[in-house]
Amino acid sequence: MVPVKRPATLVTLFRFMKWMIATDPLRALLSMGLNAVRGVFPTVHVFITARIFSEIIHVYDGTAGTSPLMEWIAIWAALTLLQQAINPIEAIFTEQLRQEMEDRLLRQLQGKAGRLRLEAFERADFHDLLKRARKMAEPGQFHNLIMDFYNTTTGFIRIVSIAALIGVWNVWLLLAIIVVALPDSVASFVQAKSAFFLKRKQTEPERIMNYLSRTVTSKEAAKEVRTFGSAPVLIRWWDRLYWQVADTLYRQERSQQSVRAGLSALGAVGLGAGVAWTAWTVLRGELSAAQFGATLFALQTLKDNVGRVTGRFGYFRDKLLCMEDLFIYLDLGPEEPAGGEELARIGDIRVENVSYRYPTSEKDSLTGISFTLREGERIALIGSNGSGKTTLVKVLLGLYQPVAGSVYYGGRDLSRLDLKQLRMRSAAVFQDFIRYAFTLRDNVGFGKADQAGDMQAVQQASALGGADEVAAGLPSGFETPLTRRFTGGTDLSGGQWQRVAISRAFMRDAPLVVLDEPTAALDPKAETDVFERFAAMAGSRTAILVSHRLGMARLCDRVMVLQDGKLAELGTHEELLAAGGEYARMWGLQSQWYK
Numbered sequence: 001m002v003p004v005k006r007p008a009t010l011v012t013l014f015r016f017m018k019w020m021i022a023t024d025p026l027r028a029l030l031s032m033g034l035n036a037v038r039g040v041f042p043t044v045h046v047f048i049t050a051r052i053f054s055e056i057i058h059v060y061d062g063t064a065g066t067s068p069l070m071e072w073i074a075i076w077a078a079l080t081l082l083q084q085a086i087n088p089i090e091a092i093f094t095e096q097l098r099q100e101m102e103d104r105l106l107r108q109l110q111g112k113a114g115r116l117r118l119e120a121f122e123r124a125d126f127h128d129l130l131k132r133a134r135k136m137a138e139p140g141q142f143h144n145l146i147m148d149f150y151n152t153t154t155g156f157i158r159i160v161s162i163a164a165l166i167g168v169w170n171v172w173l174l175l176a177i178i179v180v181a182l183p184d185s186v187a188s189f190v191q192a193k194s195a196f197f198l199k200r201k202q203t204e205p206e207r208i209m210n211y212l213s214r215t216v217t218s219k220e221a222a223k224e225v226r227t228f229g230s231a232p233v234l235i236r237w238w239d240r241l242y243w244q245v246a247d248t249l250y251r252q253e254r255s256q257q258s259v260r261a262g263l264s265a266l267g268a269v270g271l272g273a274g275v276a277w278t279a280w281t282v283l284r285g286e287l288s289a290a291q292f293g294a295t296l297f298a299l300q301t302l303k304d305n306v307g308r309v310t311g312r313f314g315y316f317r318d319k320l321l322c323m324e325d326l327f328i329y330l331d332l333g334p335e336e337p338a339g340g341e342e343l344a345r346i347g348d349i350r351v352e353n354v355s356y357r358y359p360t361s362e363k364d365s366l367t368g369i370s371f372t373l374r375e376g377e378r379i380a381l382i383g384s385n386g387s388g389k390t391t392l393v394k395v396l397l398g399l400y401q402p403v404a405g406s407v408y409y410g411g412r413d414l415s416r417l418d419l420k421q422l423r424m425r426s427a428a429v430f431q432d433f434i435r436y437a438f439t440l441r442d443n444v445g446f447g448k449a450d451q452a453g454d455m456q457a458v459q460q461a462s463a464l465g466g467a468d469e470v471a472a473g474l475p476s477g478f479e480t481p482l483t484r485r486f487t488g489g490t491d492l493s494g495g496q497w498q499r500v501a502i503s504r505a506f507m508r509d510a511p512l513v514v515l516d517e518p519t520a521a522l523d524p525k526a527e528t529d530v531f532e533r534f535a536a537m538a539g540s541r542t543a544i545l546v547s548h549r550l551g552m553a554r555l556c557d558r559v560m561v562l563q564d565g566k567l568a569e570l571g572t573h574e575e576l577l578a579a580g581g582e583y584a585r586m587w588g589l590q591s592q593w594y595k
């Protein structure tokens with residue numbers, strides 16, 4: 001899914017510039033234009049300096065008056081003033097542009113994650129790409145990218161214009177400089193690319209290292225890590241990976257620096273030879289003393305700029321390749337379709353011969369499942385661990401696309417429906433629901449984002465889901481942050497969190513409700529409460545309840561039993577007990593504990 005072939009760096013550079021201009025055309029063009037002007041300033045300075053030298057010599061040997069000299073000095077002063085004036089203006093435009101671009105980029109990055117099909121998140125190469133793409137979102141990265149872009153392009157303009165000036169004075173000298181400077185520049189270009197790809201290969205080990213480090217330091221893992229004494233082992237693994245990555249990068253740095261040192265020395269020797277040769281042309285009377293002085297000045301400026309630009313270009317190229325990852329990420333598909341057929345009501349849910357296989361799996365997790373869930377019906381989904389209950393629920397909600405078969409809502413194919421409308425008409429509590437590090441009010445309110453701040457709606461949902469009792473025990477009630485990471489915050493027990501998650505689902509008056517193991521962490525009283533609320537749901541609501549507690553299944557209109565990804569049984573509690581199949585066996589097993 002993540003493309004193996006990457007675009008050429010030049011393509012990315014043009015895309016980056018196009019993207020920059022699209023963000024804010026006026027500021028982008030002004031900022032680029034002012035930077036280009038800054039690029040030619042040193043060459044104009046060298047040229048004027050040469051003219052000043054020349055006029056001084058004319059005044060000295062009496063072949064001209066002082067007026068031309070004074071004119072060139074005035075031009076030099078005006079140019080210096082202009083340069084000083086442009087710098088702050090350019091800096092202001094560039095900073096505004098940077099902020100707009102950063103904001104746009106982060107919005108695109110996050111928006112994309114929300115649009116991609118969920119299957120993308122199942123793949124390791126996707127997570128590698130995402131980690132690299134998110135690098136651009138780290139503080140300072142984007143600022144550095146723009147600075148490196150301008151430093152490289154301005155430096156490049158500087159080099160080309162000074163080289164052109166030297167070429168006008170002495171074309172052989174220019175050719176000699178190109179021959180000497182080229183290997184170093186090409187080496188830097190090639191090395192930056194190979195350094196990037198080597199670093200890129202370290203993405204997965206780095207993700208493992210981050211995971212290990214988080215496990216050792218996170219609050220969630222602390223108790224288990226201590227109880228089992230696993231910290232030393234995890235730290236040892238982390239350390240081994242750290243040195244594996246560090247050693248690879250060190251060896252590459254060492255070999256690249258040796259090559260560069262050799263090429264730089266060659267460049268210095270070449271420059272020395274160029275100077276000696278220029279001096280020789282002066283002695284032969286082919287070049288004036290003023291031009292010699294100016295050529296030396298131009299040579300030094302050129303050398304400084306080549307060194308600076310090759311260094312900067314290395315950084316810029318590195319960032320540009322990160323930007324390339326970001327563009328690859330933004331181009332990724334498939335996305336969930338926007339729009340589609342309208343879904344005015346949920347209707348009967350018909351599942352026809354549905355199979356599903358996870359992208360990285362060798363085997364189907366669901367095979368040939370067919371059934372119809374009538375509108376307003378409550379169905380219990382039962383089955384042993386790994387039998388496919390959660391997968392089926394995700395396929396029904398359009399989160400995963402079946403590899404075969406179809407799901408119909410009120411006779412309409414789910415694959416053609418407007419998923420936004422389905423989401424508006426459904427509510428789900430998953431086993432691994434999100435525990436937002438925000439207030440209790442937000443944690444419940446996020447069940448209906450546009451009403452998250454509506455306290456009355458939050459209180460109503462909390463009364464239904466049981467979060468009202470949680471609020472009563474908190475220091476600032478609904479305004480208490482549910483995390484110890486922030487001041488005044490607190491944490492909840494597993495059962496209390498579950499009430500919060502259930503209340504969140506109650507925020508929407510959804511005609512389709514999915515509860516995936518909603519009571520696993522609840523105490524018997526709370527569990528009974530949820531059962532009763534579930535049972536009392538309006539008859540028009542379709543409900544799917546995934547549970548290992550068969551007592552709960554009794555409250556449902558029908559029970560569906562999954563076995564190894566296949567539909568094994570479907571019927572009422574009584575029918576399935578009478579059939580004496582898997583459900584009857586499980587019921588017998590569970591009820592014996594209560595005898």
Ligand SMILES: Nc1ncnc2c1ncn2[C@@H]1O[C@H](COP(=O)(O)OP(=O)(O)OP(=O)(O)O)[C@@H](O)[C@H]1O
Pocket residue numbers: 122358359360361365383384385386387388389390391392
């Ligand atoms: N992300 C995944 N990638 C590959 N295989 C998966 C993934 N998630 C689940 N599976 C596999 O799909 C099958 C069904 O898993 P699923 O989570 O739907 O079972 P379940 O009935 O909900 O289990 P449980 O009762 O333990 O929650 C299992 O064999 C599981 O290993």
